[in-house]
Amino acid sequence: MSERADDLGRRLGEVRERVDAACRAAGRDADEVTLVVVTKFFPASDVRVLADLGVRDVGENRHQEAAAKAEELAGLPLRWHFIGGLQSNKAAAVATYADAVHSLDRAKLVNGLSRGATERGRDLDVLVQVSLDPPGADGRSGADPDQVAALAARVADAEGLVLRGVMGVAPLGGDAGEAFARLAEVAADVRRDHPGASWISAGMSGDLDEAIAHGATHLRIGSAVLGPRPESK
Template sequence: MPGLEENVRAVRARIDAAARDAGRDPASVALLAVSKTWPAADVAALAALGQRDFGENRAQELLTKAAEVGGLDVRWHFVGQLQRNKAAAVARLGAVVHTVDRESLARALDRAGEQAGRPVDVFVQVDLGGAAGELAARGGAVPADVPALADLVAASSGLRLRGLMAVAPRGEDPHPAFDRLAALAARVRSDHPEAVELSAGMSGDLEAAIAAGATVVRVGTAIFGDRPLPCDGDQISPAT
């Protein structure tokens, strides 16, 4: 608990400072604590400190952890690559899905939202690629396909479009990538004014993301510490 408390306080201080440097209200940036691979006890400890939003990147771990802390007032987010056959379970939980990057997944979540009786809040994930234009291999729709995918989400009764999400390319200055994301987000908002959120920034680049307009930063390592190496077959997304 003391380590977690110190870490989350330090991360929130970074968020506040970055927002002020960008001329923004610190309250306009939400902290999403990415608790993947960490025990439910850590989620409970952070919830006791006032942290409400938690992210997972594997459907089974999300469902198991949510059941273990079922009495707590927390909001779950899914930040990994979601398989269509897991969409219904994630929708029933009421999790926000940050990684809608293809039509087939959007339609599966749409059906799940209709069956659950409430729309699924989703972000369209953008592949920001790299300096030479190569795909980042972290999931995400190519930028040219994002407006049409956002149109599909916005027109789906079982979905609610929250905005865009992306991960900056590895090993590069994140500012140009986040600037491209901000420009694309502005284009999407021109057609869908409700899509006001931008999920971007992790432990190492949250300041650059906030400068570009991020409203949600996804932080794992800076709060929980370094994770153990994944076992074979684990699906670990670079979303912290």
């Protein structure tokens, strides 16, 4: 095994132990939580090593990079999660290779994703991204919580799309626990109308413990597994 494979295996093991401990503390089964390893800016060779180590869910932020990796690694048993900001003119293209899109935050993305999924001939899992920033803050992407119900309904009614739940990113410098508690409330509202929408995508390398405590089903972990991310590719 190469030095890089040894490093990734060690880091992956540490993250899995951390997830197990957080689940025990929250009284949850670790099998309820899916680890999505975010490989943005890292080479396809790293993704291949991760697949050999048992990783099955991989996250990407940028369409061009994600499409190239998905094509190169098409023979591996991987599920590709698109988690970055999505441009409406790229939505159909993303749906041709992604298995899940976590970042739908406005209605104009629905038609493109639906068209791409339909042309591919395979349903696409979709999550509505919820803004967890304070009102009026210039923060991360995401729909305002009061817009989520309408967006969820649009996704649920669209051909080729399967509404899976919600996604959120804790505000920079904010209290992650409070943010994820708000996300859990929004998720519960969505499930009342759409009982199958049970996913909560929340938690990254620095706040996965808080996310698990508030019901996260999917963690998006990059640096804790892969090491410091390059500034650019």
